[in-house]
Amino acid sequence: MRMRARMILVCWWVLLVATGALAQPVAYPFRAGELIVVLKPSTSFAQLQQIAQQEGVAEIRDLGTPGIYHLILSGAREGKVDAPQTQSVAERLMASGLFDYAAPNRVYRFLQVEVRPNDARYRDQWGLEMINMPRAWTLQKGKEGVVVAVLDSGVQTTHPDLQGRLLPGRDTADDDDDPNPPNVDNPFVSHGTHATGIIAAVTNNGIGVAGVTWEGVRVLPIKVGPDSDISAPSADGLLRGMRLAIDRRVQVINLSIGG
16 A cells, blocks of 8 residues: 555656646646645644644545645635635745645546648648657647748748738848849749748648748748849848847847758
8 A cells, every 4th residue: 555655756756857847936727715735744633624724725625645635725715816826825835844745636637639720732742750749749739939031032821721820020132121033033932931830820721831930920021132033131130130029138049041
């Protein structure tokens, strides 16, 4: 029995460390008004009862393993306890020195093995399969507030698969506010739109391709190739583009050039 309890405790600690449950402040979903505690070996159940009463605990539930308990605060069942109150109780319990662990009752989720979008041309995007994006999307599909600056030949801002993903851009080669590529017969005209689509095409919308950043991420299009020769960006336009990206405080700059 003692060996079984020890194994349960080890598994519990591994789960906490692997999922970041020990990080402060709490940044994971949890049930307000509920806590999980692990007593120190020297802490008695009577001591647990005493501090639980002081903190307004209505129920102490035995989880079947010695030293691990589920605490439910008074008013939690009625929704009268909020997240900050729950976190405060957890902090006070840890500060008491009676617990090895005390934290809000975390809510987990079952992980999907893989996620594949319904975009019409996703089947042609073998590169996403090669870098294991279907599995990566089960963990993270993008993050609000992240901006990627694409310094390239320009981006077709009216493209249906980029709607809602673009910020107002700039043409630093021709010094104007139109980041769209020129309407000329040049194989590099679509390069910037293509690169932007790889990064942030609207995903799972049934059309076009899938972007690596399924959701959340926005693109700042910066055209660095001049209309007169879209395939040949020069250092001055590139430097102005980089400066603009830095001034806009983007998190990522994508620059697909050589030469």
